[in-house]
Every structure is written in structure tokens, then in C-alpha cells.
Amino acid sequence: MSIQKLIDSLQKHINLNRQEQEMLTDFLVLKIIKKKQFFLHEAQIAKEVAFVVSGCLRSYSIDQNGFEHILQFAPTGWWITDMYSFISQQPTHLNIDALMDTEVYLLSRQNQLQLFDKIPKLERYFRIITENSLVGSRQRLIDNLSLTASQRYANFCTTYPTLIHDLPQKLVAAYIGVTPEFLSKLRSGVAKSKKS
Amino acid sequence: MSIQKLIDSLQKHINLNRQEQEMLTDFLVLKIIKKKQFFLHEAQIAKEVAFVVSGCLRSYSIDQNGFEHILQFAPTGWWITDMYSFISQQPTHLNIDALMDTEVYLLSRQNQLQLFDKIPKLERYFRIITENSLVGSRQRLIDNLSLTASQRYANFCTTYPTLIHDLPQKLVAAYIGVTPEFLSKLRSGVAKSKKS
DNA sequence: CGCGGGTTTGATGATGCTCAAGCCCGGTGG
DNA sequence: CCACCGGGCTTGAGCATCATCAAACCCGCG
Numbered sequence: 001m002s003i004q005k006l007i008d009s010l011q012k013h014i015n016l017n018r019q020e021q022e023m024l025t026d027f028l029v030l031k032i033i034k035k036k037q038f039f040l041h042e043a044q045i046a047k048e049v050a051f052v053v054s055g056c057l058r059s060y061s062i063d064q065n066g067f068e069h070i071l072q073f074a075p076t077g078w079w080i081t082d083m084y085s086f087i088s089q090q091p092t093h094l095n096i097d098a099l100m101d102t103e104v105y106l107l108s109r110q111n112q113l114q115l116f117d118k119i120p121k122l123e124r125y126f127r128i129i130t131e132n133s134l135v136g137s138r139q140r141l142i143d144n145l146s147l148t149a150s151q152r153y154a155n156f157c158t159t160y161p162t163l164i165h166d167l168p169q170k171l172v173a174a175y176i177g178v179t180p181e182f183l184s185k186l187r188s189g190v191a192k193s194k195k196s
Numbered sequence: 197m198s199i200q201k202l203i204d205s206l207q208k209h210i211n212l213n214r215q216e217q218e219m220l221t222d223f224l225v226l227k228i229i230k231k232k233q234f235f236l237h238e239a240q241i242a243k244e245v246a247f248v249v250s251g252c253l254r255s256y257s258i259d260q261n262g263f264e265h266i267l268q269f270a271p272t273g274w275w276i277t278d279m280y281s282f283i284s285q286q287p288t289h290l291n292i293d294a295l296m297d298t299e300v301y302l303l304s305r306q307n308q309l310q311l312f313d314k315i316p317k318l319e320r321y322f323r324i325i326t327e328n329s330l331v332g333s334r335q336r337l338i339d340n341l342s343l344t345a346s347q348r349y350a351n352f353c354t355t356y357p358t359l360i361h362d363l364p365q366k367l368v369a370a371y372i373g374v375t376p377e378f379l380s381k382l383r384s385g386v387a388k389s390k391k392s
Numbered sequence: 393c394g395c396g397g398g399t400t401t402g403a404t405g406a407t408g409c410t411c412a413a414g415c416c417c418g419g420t421g422g
Numbered sequence: 423c424c425a426c427c428g429g430g431c432t433t434g435a436g437c438a439t440c441a442t443c444a445a446a447c448c449c450g451c452g
Contacts, residue, residue, distance in 0.1 A: 063342035
């Protein structure tokens, strides 16, 4: 059963008994998002957070020149939503779509808050998940402020060794923050990097 | 009493009775950090998170060229630490120091985790604080990926209208991610921005 | 006073973007 | 089976943004 992937993730941080697991399951909805379909679209409200069972989602913003900037890839075992919209219930500025057919469990903010009251351990779980997300987001910011494009690319290759193979390069470029053309030049060694 | 600033922050999200407030207070340590002194230094372990009662701290990383990149300013009412080091108890790569004489309450990770068990509402409080930090960090990342230096500066001025006055420009530069020289040119209007 | 840190200004240079062309390659329809 | 299409990738010339380095200035403070 696909719910097992989610239970596994929970058990890394907290212990839920059978009954609690079932109560949680009652608050979840399983959904398939087909390749290129949206989980969340600009100006919508993020009613739910998604747990990826299989496949891969990505979140990205579009700037005033029409360029996409990818904030997060969410392969199996990851949670994804626009936290801003999710907690404020204001319209989002992000898009989240599927890079391939993807299976997710959806948890609405309402249900999440109810679960926090019924099963305080879940509040702990999400506190920990959010702490870890914050660490990741901060590190990404540091990298963008400190590293050159070529260093960020090298970084990406070591951080996502699996993704790197079956991901179009234009998506990698949109993640590390360069144009596809420039990434191509980086890879061909035309642009010289001072260190590593 | 200075503890009131902290209680006020808590009461925005949760309700603590007298007894709970006192229990919390028992886990806190009040400390003065003088201007230019460090709250956290590279290679140390972030044993505590700090709540700023008065004054202002900042966190920053130093890249391989010796440049400082400021991640966060923490004026009155803000929490600050290196979340990575704080939750993993691994050595930090960041520095946190005081821009002026600053009064803080310190809460150790140990004490925090104990409090989460004794007063689950505090776990809720920090869950919310962390969610908000994540939103801020993500937005900062989007800005760095999407905006030009001049737009980021304009952004900073509207976001921190108070800080902007009594903050040396080199710190503003280290926050928005440009050299002090270039920020100076931005301000003098030498560099032209396409929009806004 | 004179020192020193912050700021300004200018000349030069590197990083990464823009635009345009060409290539590769898998898919599709005739 | 082939011809064509389109999307992704590459390559190159020119350009914008921002960094580097050096000099001068300003101004509070000892």
C-alpha cells in the first residue's frame, strides 16, 4: 500500500499506534497528478500540502521577464506546497506541477490543524519537517550568495546525483539560477571556474 | 520586566497561564551581548536559540573570498540562531554578532525539547515561528533569483524602513548581495534600473 | 590635529545574459 | 519508410550587470 511510504516517513521522527495511523489516513486524500498538470497554480490558494508517494513535483516562481526559478524538487518521500499561501490562505505567487505522473497524499490545512489537536505528535512531526526545510532553504540562500554558477552546478550534481541524469538541463539551469545557454557552456568547460 | 516582550510574542499565537509562564522562565537565561561581541562563532555548536529583547543581532556567513553575507537581522522581538547547528548539534558555519548592545533570552535545545514535552503549546508556538521563518527564507531566495540589485535594494528599503536609517551601508550591501561600492553607485543613480 | 573606517568615484575586467543560428533526435503523419 | 516538425541542446558575437582595484573624500573620535 502506498500509505506505507508516508508511515515510514512519520516513524523516522515519531511513533504512531494503529489507531492514530488510521485516524491520520481518514484525513488524507490520494491523488494522481499527471505529467505537466498543476498541483498549484499562481493566484490560487494552497489549500493542501502534498506528500509525494511516487513521481516528482517541482515548485517554481515566474519573474517579470517570464523566467522560471525552481525552488524545490519533490521526489518520493518529500512534502511540498507553498508555505506562504498554505499558512495564510492568501493567493500564491508560485506554481507547482508534475515532472512525471505523480502519486500524492493531500492534507488540507484545516485537517492538519485538527490533527495537531487530536494527535500532538503530528505537530511535532511537522515542526521537525519544517525545521529541516528551513535549514535547506537557508543553505540554498547561502549558496546563491556565495558561489559562482559553476560551483552551484557542481554542488547540484553532488546533492542530487539521481535527479541529474533524468532531468532536462533547462530545469537544472532554472534551479541553479542561470540560463540554459550558460549552463551548456559551463558543462562544455568554456567558462572557466577559479576553484573546483 | 524584559520577560514581558517574550510573553507578548508568545501570546500572539498561544495562551500560557501564570504557572506555565513561570515554568518557561525557569528554562531561560537573560544575557547581555555587547556591540561586536559574538553570540555564535564559526565552528562552535549552537547550543541555544536567542530571543532579542532589545538591540539587534545579525547572522552571516563568510565565503571563501572572505566576504560576509548577511542572512538575517534580529531586532527586538525576533528569534535567532543557526537552525542547522541548533537541531543537529553539529559545528556551525555561521557567525552571529551584535550590531549594538543587545539583551537576549537564551533557550538551550535541551531545555526547548523538555519544554515541548511539558507544555505542548510551546511546540505549537515554535512550529508557527519556524513556518514563518521558512516563508521569509523562501521569499528571500526568490528575490535573489528574480530581482536585480537595484530592485533588491528598493525592496530592502520598504521592508526594513526603520533599520535602513541607522545601519551602515556596507551591512545593507552584505544583505542584498552586492559590494559596498556598487551599492553606493546604485544609490547615486549611476546604475540605471529598467523598472522601479 | 591626524588617524581610521565608511563612503564615493572612476577605469577596467569578469561573469553571465541576449539574440540568433545551427544541430541533434525522437515523434508524427503521409 | 521517409520527410518533416518541434523541443532541447550547443555555439558564437556582442552586451549588461556587477566586481575589482585604486584613489580621494568625509567625518567622528582620540
